[in-house]
Amino acid sequence: MTTHKNVGWARPEAVTHQDQTTGQNDWLELPIEQVADVNPRIDKSAIPDNLPVSFVPMPAVGAGDGAIHVDDTRPAGEVKKGFTPFLEGDVLFAKITPCMENGKMAVVPKLVNGYGFGSTEFHVLRPKPGMDAKYLYYFVSSQSFRGEAERYMSGAVGQKRVSISYLKQAKIPVAPLDQQKRIVAEIEKIIEDWRIEYNTERPHSSLADRTPEEYARLHRTAGIITADSNFGRY
16 A cells, blocks of 8 residues: 655646747646546446456545555446446545545556446546546545535535535646646655655654664564564555
8 A cells, every 4th residue: 555645736837838839828727527527327237247346345445545455356246236336547536524535536447357336435537538547536636626625515414425516517727648647757756755755764753763664674573573564664
């Protein structure tokens, strides 16, 4: 699981320029529904009932880290009704409190037989041509977007949700696809640099003022923990 600090959301200076030939800014601010299908349907009748598919309950999606576990499988016939369908490359967005506030969002990886079903508390965003899935994920999972979405949640206390209408109309800054990919690369470099610093350079009082790597190495040598133990590492 990869956990990271919240990198926020801003358009890097390197990609907020005007086109030199037209003088026009090459960014657009568009409703999400213009760049992604929200809760798209799939033809469930085309999926054999006995076909194993990935099953993703809410706990299988990490809070604020983009992690998603898709190894759990169910026969399609058991989950075609009553669960949310999605495909590889979709973005899952938890709509209910406190999962939304905690950042339970992820890009769907390779699925068993190409199909996934999960909690009904997920909205599904399917990027349209010209929209990078990771770019969309980093935007909707950003603290600023979640904070704004929280203001518009509706429902009873403890059961508040982000509506599909809000998600469709929420605005996203859209750059050309190549710039989206550069932004994603910049974000992921920030996350990786932070992970390395957290694990190898920053002492933690809870680990006797050692870094997670030092602590794990010390106790692994003593035979106290195994090679796959976490002990505070991200």
